[in-house]
Amino acid sequence: MKPISRDEDRLWEEHLYREEPDADFTLKVMQKLDGVSMENGEEEHPFVKKSKRAHWMRRTGIAAAAVVILAGGAWFAFERTAEPAQPAVNAVDRLPLPNIPVPEALKYSYFADDYKRLKPLGLVVNPDININDQGYTLKIEDVLVDRSHMVMTMQQTTPDGLGSSRSLSAMGRIHVTDEEGRQVATLARDTRTKGSVTERLLFQFDDEIPDQVVVRGELRNLNVGRYYDYEKKSYEDRDVTVDWSFQFNIDMTKAKSLAVENSMDNTYTSPEGLKLDMTQLVRTPNGTRLDLNVSLEDELRANVNEDWANYMSIIYHLEIPETNEYRIFNGIRPDARQAKFRLQDLSELRNGGPLKLSETWDPAFVTVDAKNIRFVLDGYTLPVKEEKSVEVDLSKMRKDVDFYTFVHFEQLGDEILFYDFDYEPVMESYVPPQVDVKKGSSLVLKGRGTFRNSFMGDRWVAVDSDGKEYPVEVIGYPDQPNNNGEYVEDDLQLKIRGFNEEKGTKFTLKRTVVNREYRDVNWEVDLPSYNSLPWLK
Secondary structure, eight states, X not given: OOOOOHHHHHHHHHHHHOOOOOOSSOHHHHHHTTTOBOOSOGGGOTTSOSHHHHHHHHHHTOSOOEEEEETTEEEEEOOOOSSOOOOBOOOOOOOOOOOOOOOHHHHTSTTHHHHHHHGXXXXXXXXXXXXXXXXXXXXXXXXXXXXXXEEEEEEEEOTTSOEEOOOBTTGGGEEEEOTTSOBOEEEOEETTSOSOOTTEEEEEEOSSOOSEEEEEEOOOEEEEXXXXXXXXXXXXXXXXXXXXXXXXXXXXXXXXXXXXXXXXXXXXXXXXXXXXXXXXXXXXXXEEEEEEEEEEOHHHHHHBOTTHHHHOEEEEEXXXXXXXXXXXXXXXXXXXXXXSEEEEEOTTGGGTOOEEEEEEEOTTTSOTTOOSOEEEEEEEEEEEEEEEEEEEETTSOBOSSSSOBSEEEEETTEEEEEEEEEEEEOOGGGOOTTOOOSSSEEEEEEEEEEESSOSTTOEEEEEOTTSOEEEEEEEOOOOSBOTTSOEEEEEEEEEETTOOGGGOSXXXXXXXXXXXXXXXOOEEEEOOOOSOOGGGO
16 A cells, blocks of 8 residues: 555545534533523514515515524524414424433543444444553554445543543544545534544545445544643653554445435525535435536636635525425524534645535534535635735723724724733743743733724734734634624724733734635525435335
């Protein structure tokens, strides 16, 4: 089999540690809210964003709609009547999950329901990997497999018997290939899990899958965390060399037979020059996956940041009249959720190809047996190179706004006001490499912001009078949208790392990249349906 190159290690690192917004809320909360009904009308909830429902009501002629907002994420149910009462709102109609025991490694994770869907169908594989080297143990059991994805849980135990979820420094040395060593799956992300949890790996299979798949790992370097070195008086990373090499095969014939695949050829180009190509819809017992290619025309490409594909996001909703489902995905809207699994494959971008984007919807939110699904594009976000700056003097309050403030910043429809500031101690472990500071404090600007664009992915920098730059961390999360479709954060903070009292009171605050949200789109697609689902026979 072919050796694994340093470039592939780097690609894995990009996949594992790419910044992405956290998931909206847990699946278990939604399950416990089945059957919740709405007693009062819209007057009791004036914060609900009307503009995002207008398109649906225009298309269907609905005079009124019921809205339920659950724990920071919302889902909509609509009754197609001229003068609807306020109907009870139920969760997605789905087949009850079998009451079967779930392995400890999955029981308290988001994958417990996935296991219950796949196990009765024979789509859970136990490779029985159990390796012990110097007291460091690796176990791999209960691999979840369907036509679309493979989930592999790696239970890591240290010599003291404690579990470890530390990152493996050589995660790029795990490959999913055919028997000749050709890659047949790409690392994807479970959007419901925060951070880079590398003990549970998600792979998305390519379009062409062999009957026999080989999973191979060559794991030797294990990072077991930070410890305090009393001689050096600093925290150090501790690495251990182990031999955790493994290999096992997976028979994919059954997984491929229990799926429905539909090729698609639907293309749209936005007024600004973003091109979307729908290529495939894949239905499995564990979710429905939509595949798209994303590319930029030259003029738009010249205006975006180099790593645009890492932060690019499409904002859309699904309309399923048959089950009264209306699901909004992505963006910073409080009524939006994330796809269950997401793949952003950047491999072809280096050769001038498209970004390969896949979104897989959880059966708990989008029924896998739903027909007549309509995809409606609502917008998209891109990190645009749009620099703007403002001069700040902490010793003087400005009086050119409604109330006293230190900073008044406006850009592309976003408005930010900072009316207070403080200094917080610098934690050594959080100081970026480019900041030469071992102790002291960081300036924290406090205020509020009103945003028309996506909140996450913006880049800020502060520049002092000597031209020295300081990285800026944005802290906060937008609240409910107002009637203008803007998102308000009343507790917004900008933490300027390493800028303390000794640096003075004057500096320049720059926003260099804006994660801009484009809403000037017009694209609707009726997704392919099916005659039968093989796993329901």
